[in-house]
Amino acid sequence: MDCKKAEWLLLQSLDERPGPEEAALLNGHLEGCPSCRRKAEEYRTIARLVRPQTVPEPLPYFRERFLARLRENEKSSPALAWVKWAHGAVALSLAAFLFFGAGILLFQPQEPRELSRTERFVLQDENPLGEAGNILDQKKAEDRNMMLIFASVGDPEVSRRYRP
Amino acid sequence: MDEKELIQRSQSGDGEAFGVLVERYKGKVFSLAYGFSRDRTAADDLAQEVFIKAFYSLPRFKAESGFGTWLYRIAVNHAKDFLRKNRRRQKDVSIQDVGEPALAAPNASPEENRIEEGRRNVVREALARLPEKYRVILTLRDIDGLSYEDISGILKLSPGTVDSRLHRARRKLRETLAGRLGRQGGDDGL
Numbered sequence: 468m469d470c471k472k473a474e475w476l477l478l479q480s481l482d483e484r485p486g487p488e489e490a491a492l493l494n495g496h497l498e499g500c501p502s503c504r505r506k507a508e509e510y511r512t513i514a515r516l517v518r519p520q521t522v523p524e525p526l527p528y529f530r531e532r533f534l535a536r537l538r539e540n541e542k543s544s545p546a547l548a549w550v551k552w553a554h555g556a557v558a559l560s561l562a563a564f565l566f567f568g569a570g571i572l573l574f575q576p577q578e579p580r581e582l583s584r585t586e587r588f589v590l591q592d593e594n595p596l597g598e599a600g601n602i603l604d605q606k607k608a609e610d611r612n613m614m615l616i617f618a619s620v621g622d623p624e625v626s627r628r629y630r631p
Numbered sequence: 632m633d634e635k636e637l638i639q640r641s642q643s644g645d646g647e648a649f650g651v652l653v654e655r656y657k658g659k660v661f662s663l664a665y666g667f668s669r670d671r672t673a674a675d676d677l678a679q680e681v682f683i684k685a686f687y688s689l690p691r692f693k694a695e696s697g698f699g700t701w702l703y704r705i706a707v708n709h710a711k712d713f714l715r716k717n718r719r720r721q722k723d724v725s726i727q728d729v730g731e732p733a734l735a736a737p738n739a740s741p742e743e744n745r746i747e748e749g750r751r752n753v754v755r756e757a758l759a760r761l762p763e764k765y766r767v768i769l770t771l772r773d774i775d776g777l778s779y780e781d782i783s784g785i786l787k788l789s790p791g792t793v794d795s796r797l798h799r800a801r802r803k804l805r806e807t808l809a810g811r812l813g814r815q816g817g818d819d820g821l
Contacts, residue, residue, distance in 0.1 A: 478798045482772075482779075509805055516754040517773050517804075519669075525661040526675040530654050533682050537646045540683065 468496045473503045481514050638698060642689050649689070653682050656699065660706050666774035667710040669755060677713055681706045700784040707771070707785055711763060757807040765800035772797055 468476075476493040479485045485493065497504050526532075582590065602618065605611040632651065640648035657678065664677035685705050692701055739747065758766060771777045771785065783790050 474802075475798065478801055481801070506805075509808075510801065513754060513801070513805060513808065514773060516751050517758060517769070518776075519666070519774060522662050522665055523671045525657055525678060526671065529657050529661075529675070529678070530650050533653050533679055534646060534650050536679060536683060537649075537686060541646075 468492055470496075470500060470503055473497070473500065474506065477503070477507050477510060481510060634698060638689070638692065638694075641686065642692070646686070649682075649686050652698070656702055657682075659699070660702065663703065663706050663771075663775050664710060666770045667714060673713075677709060678706075681709050684709060696784055700781065703777075703781070703785045704787075707767060710770075711767065714763065714766070753811055754804075754808065757804060760807065761800065761803060764796065765803055768793065768796050769800045769804065773801075 473493060473496045476485050476489055480490065480493060497507055599618075602611055602614045605614060632648075634652070634655075637648045637652050641652060660681050661674055661678040664681070665671065665674035668674045668677060681702070685702055688705065692698070696704075758769060761769070768782065768786070771782045772779075777785070779790055779793050782788070783793050786793070788796070
């Protein structure tokens with residue numbers, strides 16, 4: 468038997484697990500191996516020292532104290548229930564907020580889009596040449612020039628333009 | 632009243648029925664808590680917390696394992712939390728401050744008793760420094776004296792794993808103490 472196997476049996480022997488044959492083999496090895504004999508002594512010493520000599524009793528009135536603690540917990544349970552309810556309410560409010568927020572974002576009314584010049588011409592019967600004709604009809608060159616300047620500024624509001 | 636009925640009544644919120652179970656199991660749970668904390672007051676507090684936790688977890692108890700095993704599992708998990716929380720504090724504790732004073736041997740001199748107590752403290756200190764999984768299994772087996780089968784059920788490990796982990800834990804503890812084991816005499820020599 469080698470020392471590795473002997474150590475394994477030694478550890479087993481701390482719990483009295485090896486059978487009589489293995490125990491005899493171990494004892495035979497220990498007799499001829501001072502190193503394993505020292506190891507065996509160390510394991511046994513540690514096993515003895517690690518075990519408490521006495522285990523004290525629980526403090527007095529263990530059950531009564533437990534029941535009192537339980538009642539105390541039960542008393543504070545309405546508060547716990549309220550906290551649970553509050554957590555639920557917060558989660559629900561958050562979900563509702565997100566739901567309505569998403570709804571508003573998805574279904575918000577579209578602002579009327581500005582029509583292009585062609586659309587205005589077609590849909591609103593606006594004659595693009597009407598203004599040019601009006602300018603060219605001016606008899607005074609000064610008026611015609613001023614009207615051309617204002618028209619070129621590009622202000623779509625015709626009422627703000629120069630009129631002689 | 633048998634245990635099954637007590638459990639059923641406790642599951643429906645009967646604190647008094649659970650109180651009977653507390654009375655039956657308080658010694659074992661306290662002993663386990665003491666194995667981890669080595670302090671009577673801390674062990675008492677731990678045991679109380681274990682029963683409170685068990686009472687509120689009882690509706691989820693499916694009787695797949697025995698009630699005792701289930702309760703022990705809660706106790707071990709709670710004790711692990713306790714060890715984690717107290718790891719820093721334990722490292723600061725002096726070897727001489729650890730644990731309850733042991734009973735003096737009847738025929739030993741005061742000096743012999745002092746040396747023996749010093750040795751026990753050194754071993755406890757070394758145990759406290761082991762990785763958690765080794766500390767837990769050594770506590771269950773060597774301090775609380777639970778059977779391999781019980782440990783297997785509590786830690787949800789196969790018997791083979793319990794065996795090999797226990798061996799590794801004992802080897803590790805011996806290695807941790809090797810320097811002191813080799814020393815002859817003195818307060819810390821084993």
